Amino acid sequence: MTPKARLHALPAAALSLALGLAAAAPASAAADPAAPTVTAPRTGPAPGFAGEDQRSDCYTDPYTGSGAGWIGLNDVTTKVTAASPSHAQLQTTFQLWDTSYGGKRTDFPTSWSTYPEATTHLSRDLLKDGGQYAWRARATDGKLTSPYTAWCYFRVDHTQPTAEVTTDETPKKVGEEATFTLKGTDTGSGIACARWQTTPVFGVGWSCADEATDSRVVRLTDGSADIKVKPATWGSQAVYLQTMDNAGNLGQAQAYYYAQPATKPAAFGDIDADGKPDVLVPDAAGNLRKRGANPLDPANAHRMAAPGGGESWAGVQYTHRGSFRGQTVDDLLAHAPGGEYLYQFRNDGAGRFTGQAPMHIEKPTACVDAAGSVIDCARHGFGPDWSKVKQIAAYGSPTGDSTVGGFLPLSSLLFVENGRLWLAKPSGMELPTATLLSGNNTRWGGYDLLTPGRAQGTDFPTLWARSRADGAIRAFSVKGTADAPDFSAFVNPAAGPVLSTLTPAAHPRVGSDGDLTGDGLPDLWSADATGKVTVFPGTGTTTPHPAVTGFGPAA
Numbered sequence: 001m002t003p004k005a006r007l008h009a010l011p012a013a014a015l016s017l018a019l020g021l022a023a024a025a026p027a028s029a030a031a032d033p034a035a036p037t038v039t040a041p042r043t044g045p046a047p048g049f050a051g052e053d054q055r056s057d058c059y060t061d062p063y064t065g066s067g068a069g070w071i072g073l074n075d076v077t078t079k080v081t082a083a084s085p086s087h088a089q090l091q092t093t094f095q096l097w098d099t100s101y102g103g104k105r106t107d108f109p110t111s112w113s114t115y116p117e118a119t120t121h122l123s124r125d126l127l128k129d130g131g132q133y134a135w136r137a138r139a140t141d142g143k144l145t146s147p148y149t150a151w152c153y154f155r156v157d158h159t160q161p162t163a164e165v166t167t168d169e170t171p172k173k174v175g176e177e178a179t180f181t182l183k184g185t186d187t188g189s190g191i192a193c194a195r196w197q198t199t200p201v202f203g204v205g206w207s208c209a210d211e212a213t214d215s216r217v218v219r220l221t222d223g224s225a226d227i228k229v230k231p232a233t234w235g236s237q238a239v240y241l242q243t244m245d246n247a248g249n250l251g252q253a254q255a256y257y258y259a260q261p262a263t264k265p266a267a268f269g270d271i272d273a274d275g276k277p278d279v280l281v282p283d284a285a286g287n288l289r290k291r292g293a294n295p296l297d298p299a300n301a302h303r304m305a306a307p308g309g310g311e312s313w314a315g316v317q318y319t320h321r322g323s324f325r326g327q328t329v330d331d332l333l334a335h336a337p338g339g340e341y342l343y344q345f346r347n348d349g350a351g352r353f354t355g356q357a358p359m360h361i362e363k364p365t366a367c368v369d370a371a372g373s374v375i376d377c378a379r380h381g382f383g384p385d386w387s388k389v390k391q392i393a394a395y396g397s398p399t400g401d402s403t404v405g406g407f408l409p410l411s412s413l414l415f416v417e418n419g420r421l422w423l424a425k426p427s428g429m430e431l432p433t434a435t436l437l438s439g440n441n442t443r444w445g446g447y448d449l450l451t452p453g454r455a456q457g458t459d460f461p462t463l464w465a466r467s468r469a470d471g472a473i474r475a476f477s478v479k480g481t482a483d484a485p486d487f488s489a490f491v492n493p494a495a496g497p498v499l500s501t502l503t504p505a506a507h508p509r510v511g512s513d514g515d516l517t518g519d520g521l522p523d524l525w526s527a528d529a530t531g532k533v534t535v536f537p538g539t540g541t542t543t544p545h546p547a548v549t550g551f552g553p554a555a
Contacts, residue, residue, distance in 0.1 A: 038081070042152075045071060045072075047070055048070065049189075050244055050245065059153045060153070072248045073160070081116050090114070090118075091113075093107050097133060131155070133153070136148045157188035158188070161185060161191055162251055163183070175230055180196075184220045184251065192219075192244045196241045196242075216298070266403055266406060268322050269320070269513035270329055287313065288303075300353060317390075321513070322394060327347065335389060341361075342363070364433050367435075381419070391448065393413070397411065413431060416445060421493075422435065423487070443493055455548040457541070462476065473500045474496030517537045520546060524538065524551050
């Protein structure tokens with residue numbers, strides 16, 4: 001018999017007993033203005049229904065709607081506000097009623113006090129799993145006694161829900177999507193919702209209401225829900241599931257393990273191991289997101305982690321093209337304008353960068369010219385930190401972008417400081433030396449750096465630059481050999497051939513991350529303030545390496 005049914009079944013004799021107990025209490029003087037008052041009854045944790053995101057401090061009618069709210073595997077605290085008009089010391093008595101047939105009532109008196117908040121603590125061991133309880137309170141100053149408060153009802157669920165993950169479509173390769181079925185059961189308050197993820201450690205404090213902002217929180221209609229999973233890396237994989245019942249109890253996390261041995265070829269610009277380059281732009285809230293991503297998915301870089309303290313990536317200089325540490329996916333480099341630090345945010349393998357603290361990339365301490373001769377850094381406008389840097393661009397490998405044994409070569413960094421263009425190549429995850437590419441001039445200060453990868457018919461990565469004065473986008477190619485690359489074309493930013501024009505007024509943010517359309521040619525993109533991306537497909541030839549001569553209409 002349910003608690004609700006047991007209440008309805010309470011016989012007349014039991015009801016008379018309950019009335020007798022009330023009559024045996026000290027005489028109430030509620031009408032006496034000098035009598036104590038007891039108000040604001042509240043139960044902690046507040047009983048409720050996690051699946052409906054509904055809670056109440058005091059359910060006074062267990063017969064309407066869904067009944068009294070549920071409390072999970074917790075101790076229970078009951079509180080009231082007890083006051084005396086004469087400011088006398090009061091003793092408050094809490095009465096707990098087991099509402100089952102023949103259920104007893106137990107008094108819990110407090111010590112005498114003038115403090116207005118009275119509290120008692122009910123150990124969860126006093127409460128039976130599946131039971132329904134009610135409590136009320138009254139206070140006395142030794143002479144006058146307040147009336148009881150109304151009964152506050154709650155139900156108890158001490159049983160954790162179960163969780164199970166199944167699939168008939170285990171993916172075999174990176175990027176192959178499959179359907180997984182999430183299942184949950186609960187014999188007490190009923191299953192409410194579930195949270196799934198591809199990493200084993202679940203955060204605390206999530207709720208069913210998070211489904212509005214997090215696609216990993218789902219309702220289990222009739223106990224199950226289907227999700228789509230696309231593995232980001234090769235090898236052993238898992239889908240982890242944690243369920244929640246209406247009392248707020250969390251089940252033990254369960255996992256479905258599978259393996260898919262094949263992987264897509266590594267590609268510069270790829271953040272999530274699907275073999276394709278990706279565009280990252282700030283959304284309207286300031287989070288950094290992959291173009292086309294579900295807005296309810298976790299952000300690729302959370303706004304609170306953005307350098308500079310502005311809580312948004314919109315004003316941050318950021319770039320991704322390869323890694324300084326030999327990964328098959330891009331890391332993220334970021335710099336707040338005027339900030340002395342350059343940050344490296346490491347990729348977790350699935351395109352998320354802010355799950356751990358970033359690393360500082362130290363400024364190079366040695367400078368050379370394009371011929372490799374040592375020069376004085378300070379005399380060429382090179383500062384001791386990154387505070388004067390106006391542009392950063394992960395460039396790729398200055399000796400050629402071809403993979404070696406399935407791995408990408410280490411990337412390098414282009415940056416503009418005090419109007420000069422510099423190139424820094426990594427060594428042991430550091431940037432020990434910077435090469436001055438633009439001679440003793442300051443002409444690069446008015447240009448945006450774009451790094452499309454191979455775009456001029458050779459294995460060398462290309463540089464595109466957008467003039468912030470007239471919007472002209474020019475191309476700059478490396479000449480020479482892998483052993484002796486020639487960067488002489490990078491000296492004058494106004495000398496490269498013009499590929500297109502995108503004015504800063506109409507296109508405030510522009511970039512290139514490689515081939516976005518799948519035709520083998522790098523493309524150009526621009527983004528507005530909301531994160532909407534417009535792609536301009538590259539035109540030209542694809543063999544032996546891509547050679548872009550212009551751009552088609554916006555796609």
